[in-house]
Amino acid sequence: MPKCVIAVTVLLFALSLPALAFDDELGQVAGISRTCAGCHGTDGASPGAMIPIIGGQMEEYLTLTMEEFAADQRPGSAMLKFAKGYSTEQRRGISAYFAAKPWVNSPWAAASSVQNPDLVRACAGCHGSSGEGRGSSPRLAGQAPEYLSHALLEYHRGERPAATMRLMRAFDEAVIKLMADHYSSLK
Numbered sequence: 001m002p003k004c005v006i007a008v009t010v011l012l013f014a015l016s017l018p019a020l021a022f023d024d025e026l027g028q029v030a031g032i033s034r035t036c037a038g039c040h041g042t043d044g045a046s047p048g049a050m051i052p053i054i055g056g057q058m059e060e061y062l063t064l065t066m067e068e069f070a071a072d073q074r075p076g077s078a079m080l081k082f083a084k085g086y087s088t089e090q091r092r093g094i095s096a097y098f099a100a101k102p103w104v105n106s107p108w109a110a111a112s113s114v115q116n117p118d119l120v121r122a123c124a125g126c127h128g129s130s131g132e133g134r135g136s137s138p139r140l141a142g143q144a145p146e147y148l149s150h151a152l153l154e155y156h157r158g159e160r161p162a163a164t165m166r167l168m169r170a171f172d173e174a175v176i177k178l179m180a181d182h183y184s185s186l187k
């Protein structure tokens with residue numbers, strides 16, 4: 001075989017390696033996502049009142065929150081175990097996988113019709129004017145109201161570490177419920 005043919009063959013083989021590794025990674029991530037579907041629904045479109053929708057959520061937020069579960073920095077029963085079962089790379093891959101899925105509003109959001117734009121003025125700068133999310137600030141629009149209340153109470157009690165959400169300490173439970181209903185109704 002002429003030298004140049006050998007060189008081209010070797011080069012083509014080398015080029016195909018990263019692609020193979022990438023396919024492997026995708027297959028692995030799709031496999032992991034089936035573990036999540038039992039609770040978070042198909043493609044992360046959770047039908048539960050207390051289990052958050054993760055399909056179509058902000059990628060940066062999903063990555064951040066998976067790291068928080070893995071490091072025991074955020075409360076969560078099943079999630080503490082699930083997040084620790086994967087490497088940082090796998091947690092990143094699975095976050096990207098779910099972020100790329102379409103967002104499907106919670107069936108529980110249909111019951112929320114109360115809008116209180118005055119109550120949530122301070123939130124729009126980070127979460128977007130319609131609660132659509134931005135960067136590490138998660139999407140809130142169309143999320144289940146009960147889950148949103150539960151999450152806000154965790155910030156209120158100082159159980160989740162994010163300094164950005166420290167403002168929740170100032171609001172009581174009744175106001176928190178109204179904020180949750182507001183964002184849930186923005187579907």
Ligand code: HEC
Binds near residue numbers: 032038052065078
């Ligand atoms: C046994 C049920 C169960 C399984 C399986 C499960 N989760 Fe969860 N997950 C939950 C519950 C419940 C919460 C809410 C925890 C809380 O904040 O109190 C949650 C929260 C989350 C959150 C936080 C979302 C947010 O809006 O803050 C992410 C991200 C997440 N899960 C990803 C995953 C991934 C990825 C998998 C699969 C590897 C998975 N979960 C498997 C029950 C589950």
Ligand code: HEC
Binds near residue numbers: 162
């Ligand atoms: C300075 C930016 C900022 C402001 C202002 C802000 N947020 Fe957030 N919010 C964030 C970030 C960043 C996170 C993710 C933090 C984490 O990792 O826990 C978050 C998380 C949340 C969550 C958790 C969602 C989930 O899926 O678990 C809710 C609910 C929420 N914010 C509602 C609000 C409300 C209501 C207000 C206004 C009263 C508000 N936020 C104001 C940046 C902000």
